[in-house]
Amino acid sequence: MKIITLANQKGGVGKTTSVLNLGAALAQMGFKTLIVDSDPQGNATSGLGFDKRSFSPSIYNVLVDLLPIDKVIRPTSVPNLFLAGSGKDLAGAEVELVPAMARESRLKGSFAAIKEQFEFVLIDCPPSLGLLTVNALTAATHVLIPIQGEYYALEGLAQFVDTIHLVKKSLNPHLDFLGCFLTLFDSRMSLAQQVQEEVKKFMKEKLFKTIIPRSIRLAEAPGFGKTIFEHDPKSRGAQAYLDLMREILAHMEYLCVLDSVSGVSSERDSVVLGESA
Numbered sequence: 506m507k508i509i510t511l512a513n514q515k516g517g518v519g520k521t522t523s524v525l526n527l528g529a530a531l532a533q534m535g536f537k538t539l540i541v542d543s544d545p546q547g548n549a550t551s552g553l554g555f556d557k558r559s560f561s562p563s564i565y566n567v568l569v570d571l572l573p574i575d576k577v578i579r580p581t582s583v584p585n586l587f588l589a590g591s592g593k594d595l596a597g598a599e600v601e602l603v604p605a606m607a608r609e610s611r612l613k614g615s616f617a618a619i620k621e622q623f624e625f626v627l628i629d630c631p632p633s634l635g636l637l638t639v640n641a642l643t644a645a646t647h648v649l650i651p652i653q654g655e656y657y658a659l660e661g662l663a664q665f666v667d668t669i670h671l672v673k674k675s676l677n678p679h680l681d682f683l684g685c686f687l688t689l690f691d692s693r694m695s696l697a698q699q700v701q702e703e704v705k706k707f708m709k710e711k712l713f714k715t716i717i718p719r720s721i722r723l724a725e726a727p728g729f730g731k732t733i734f735e736h737d738p739k740s741r742g743a744q745a746y747l748d749l750m751r752e753i754l755a756h757m758e759y760l761c762v763l764d765s766v767s768g769v770s771s772e773r774d775s776v777v778l779g780e781s782a
């Protein structure tokens with residue numbers, strides 16, 4: 506089971522949109538995938554069509570009451586895609602966990618019971634570096650950073666990369682920093698191109714080639730409780746998230762012999778699972 510945390514302490518950079526659509530891309534490829542909403546805002550929960558005010562039990566109970574995570578997991582309208590949702594009390598977890606035993610590794614501990622059930626877990630984080638994000642980084646095998654193509658894109662990024670290294674050193678030595686990708690990108694703006702250059706200079710080979718464009722279809726999908734693949738599967742946004750997921754899989758050394766024009770349903774057949782040495 507590969508556990509990919511999407512995090513960035515900046516707000517509104519496309520974390521949730523990316524978790525939902527990368528998760529749906531994996532599910533379409535035939536991978537049994539779990540999305541964990543570890544953000545009290547509950548946007549991943551509502552984005553999959555659930556009522557975040559009444560989602561109970563939730564990740565809060567997993568973190569605070571040590572409820573087994575399988576009690577929280579629900580199927581979504583997308584085949585192969587499951588959700589462990591956030592409820593209204595998750596905001597309290599940041600504070601309630603402070604005096605708790607093993608407070609940084611509670612989410613990690615909960616995953617042991619489901620490791621045979623899922624091939625991928627994607628975790629959505631709040632825009633902060635608190636205990637919820639630290640739990641998500643401690644539980645992860647991989648971390649990905651979405652970066653918005655705007656002027657202050659790099660602000661705080663160095664601090665966040667330092668946090669990843671700190672978690673790696675003290676809590677999760679096997680954490681693999683996969684890299685960054687650009688989101689909300691408007692190629693008509695010369696500013697966006699400049700930002701791309703800057704991020705590339707800073708991140709070097711840690712910047713994925715696929716760019717997620719700014720697109721109205723991506724913005725409106727969660728309002729219908731749908732991923733982009735249900736809302737508008739032929740859109741640029743859907744194609745971009747599919748391409749990004751393929752690039753990530755290739756980077757994770759999943760041998761990908763994907764034919765970019767192949768039909769989605771047959772895609773799993775052309776993904777050869779297994780890590781090369």
Ligand code: ATP
Pocket residue numbers: 515516517518519520521522523544546548630631632688689690717718719720721723724725727
């Ligand atoms: P937060 O830090 O508050 O959790 P976030 O990093 O999860 O935010 P999102 O919620 O994914 O960011 O995106 C912020 C807003 O931008 C949302 O309204 C979302 O619908 C919109 N959005 C995200 N990605 C795109 C895109 N590629 N094109 C257009 N709109 C987008």
Ligand code: MG
Pocket residue numbers: 520521522544546548629630
């Ligand atoms: Mg979010």
